[in-house]
Amino acid sequence: DAGVIQSPRHEVTEMGQEVTLRCKPISGHDYLFWYRQTMMRGLELLIYFNNNVPIDDSGMPEDRFSAKMPNASFSTLKIQPSEPRDSAVYFCASSFLFGAGGYTFGSGTRLTVV
């Protein structure tokens, strides 16, 4: 298995622009998570899905952020409009229901908003 695949690896955009981050989870995993990592706040859960349904989006910072999971093999995190304070590394991770498994993380997208 190729693991969790995120794209792009790096993204530089101007303030006010729309940004879309993409994630392909591991086949068979029924949970998908979006995390944000910054020096100040560490790793924060933004939202997670179970069987493509959003379960907890309480970590989404504001309405500028939205996430979708149209099918079991694809998810997007969108920021519109982007702001410099959104600069961070965004991780996608997936997991399966049973057992004590932790998450499998993607390699992250480093977003820089200038």
Place this chain on the structure above:
Amino acid sequence: AQTVTQSQPEMSVQEAETVTLSCTYDTSESDYYLFWYKQPPSRQMILVIRQEAYKQQNATENRFSVNFQKAAKSFSLKISDSQLGDAAMYFCAYRSGGSNYKLTFGKGTLLTVNP
């Protein structure tokens, strides 16, 4: 809400020596899971070791082992025979045993391995 605390922002160890990273957590639950993740400069998050709270036996994975003290809510990671490749940020994480699959992370400990 559960919290995870890593009190050592940075640690260093000599190659081939042993180092222990500390982690404490706060929870009112009896069923949960604990994890250690490694994040090298490549930024990939790598699962190092996991522990189920209902298991009394401490988990081990090759040179990595944990000291799980449930009553004290402590979950430390011991790295034996440290190698240069062990240099990374290490995160302790908590997951509820119930239906909430959220992982809560500590702030991390930056481990330096000196040759």
